[in-house]
Amino acid sequence: MAKEVFYTAVDIGTSKVCTIVARVGTEGELKVLGTGIAPSQGVQKGCIENIEEVKEAVRASIAEAQHYVGKGTNPGAYVVVSGAHISSLNVKDVMQHGGDPVSVTPQQLHQLIRSSSPQLDETLELLHVIPIGYAVDGLSGVRNPAGLHANQVEMEAHIAMGDATIIKNTVKVVEANRIPVNSLVVQSLASAEATLTADEREMGAILVDIGSGTTDITVFQYGSPWFSSVLPVGGSQLTRDLAVAERIPYHLAEEIKIKWGNVLPELISPEEEVVIPSVQGQPQQVVQRQMLCEPLALRMYEILKLIILRVTQAGLTRLPDGGLIFTGGSADMAGLPELTEKVLGGPVRIAYPGGVTGLPTQLRRPGFSAGVGTLLWGIKHQGERRSYREPEGSTRGYKSLLSKFKRTREKVAG
Numbered sequence: 001m002a003k004e005v006f007y008t009a010v011d012i013g014t015s016k017v018c019t020i021v022a023r024v025g026t027e028g029e030l031k032v033l034g035t036g037i038a039p040s041q042g043v044q045k046g047c048i049e050n051i052e053e054v055k056e057a058v059r060a061s062i063a064e065a066q067h068y069v070g071k072g073t074n075p076g077a078y079v080v081v082s083g084a085h086i087s088s089l090n091v092k093d094v095m096q097h098g099g100d101p102v103s104v105t106p107q108q109l110h111q112l113i114r115s116s117s118p119q120l121d122e123t124l125e126l127l128h129v130i131p132i133g134y135a136v137d138g139l140s141g142v143r144n145p146a147g148l149h150a151n152q153v154e155m156e157a158h159i160a161m162g163d164a165t166i167i168k169n170t171v172k173v174v175e176a177n178r179i180p181v182n183s184l185v186v187q188s189l190a191s192a193e194a195t196l197t198a199d200e201r202e203m204g205a206i207l208v209d210i211g212s213g214t215t216d217i218t219v220f221q222y223g224s225p226w227f228s229s230v231l232p233v234g235g236s237q238l239t240r241d242l243a244v245a246e247r248i249p250y251h252l253a254e255e256i257k258i259k260w261g262n263v264l265p266e267l268i269s270p271e272e273e274v275v276i277p278s279v280q281g282q283p284q285q286v287v288q289r290q291m292l293c294e295p296l297a298l299r300m301y302e303i304l305k306l307i308i309l310r311v312t313q314a315g316l317t318r319l320p321d322g323g324l325i326f327t328g329g330s331a332d333m334a335g336l337p338e339l340t341e342k343v344l345g346g347p348v349r350i351a352y353p354g355g356v357t358g359l360p361t362q363l364r365r366p367g368f369s370a371g372v373g374t375l376l377w378g379i380k381h382q383g384e385r386r387s388y389r390e391p392e393g394s395t396r397g398y399k400s401l402l403s404k405f406k407r408t409r410e411k412v413a414g
């Protein structure tokens, strides 16, 4: 298969739609050619609520990015998905061979990945089947069994899925621009591509992308994703709480949150004051900055508790050695690392997108980790297409061999 040269990532967030077009150069380096950022309309908590509004925001974002690149360079887009409808589970699948051990081929492993896909009813769409690890004739912890002689290969895979209708709508708003969707990428997995180090993945880490309407979590263990989930909470709630507390419009609360907000008010001097400008005929107010930050701190504490509850319910018993890594626009919230360290202890860091040489300055913010990571995901997974269902005839040549294998499946986590 010829390598794709141009890559397009489309991130339809609750606050902004971001399209990035990039090119892989002769040395394998990724260069961003065009970026389009449009305010998001019609998205609630990561899900499309008004298709016409979203279509228009996506159109504007894609048009801006393509303006710098020109049309006809676009083989297809990799698109971020988020929303509380996304869920994950881990499954085990086994291939067994009765006679002498045979050499395991990459094609058989590929077939094993496909056969591990659970039979979902039509309300769900499969998004990812990611091998976590293999056990070869009882020897566990094998990363890649291709080429080994074996009687039995057991694979554990991380599976992510989402609501079929919501996903269909996501595809629709992108394809309305005559750009086919190559693949959909769960936001936290995309963000991880641009932020996590290999060491963090190996040691284990919780990657949290806090955006405007969602908080997207993936837990990594032994180098692979182990649990993914999305909470329908995010930075817009902090803004709304501040707007209610100070009786000011949302847009002003957003401005004040970014300029003066801090989610650990004890870091602020009690003497510090903030002037809230006059709005809707009300006189300007002078408020103690510590007081102003109280509702922000309470809400962020709630979000932290929800993150911990979600990963604990999934079976995580302690903070992994790689720690908690925040990205997404709300990771820029002042006081977040300090608050998290105070609540959880352990290593905490704020991650900015990396992995791309010469990334334009405007994309060097945590809010663009998912968009940048989606490009990296596209390069790594090029050739994979949306459907995990078996294309007809794709097992030709392996059927006879595969028919000697007996498959069993065991669901290991929900």
Ligand SMILES: Nc1ncnc2c1ncn2[C@@H]1O[C@H](COP(=O)(O)OP(=O)(O)O)[C@@H](O)[C@H]1O
Residues within 6 Å of the ligand: 012, 013, 014, 015, 016, 040, 210, 211, 212, 213, 214, 234, 235, 236, 239, 254, 257, 258, 261, 328, 329, 330, 331, 332, 333, 334, 366, 367, 368
């Ligand atoms: N400097 C900042 N301090 C606090 N919050 C911020 C800052 N910059 C952006 N945000 C918040 O980040 C959120 C947007 O994050 P982003 O990841 O772009 O969202 P989405 O992907 O959901 O569109 C908004 O709620 C915004 O208020």
Ligand SMILES: [Mg+2]
Residues within 6 Å of the ligand: 011, 013, 014, 187, 211, 212, 328, 370
């Ligand atoms: Mg986002």
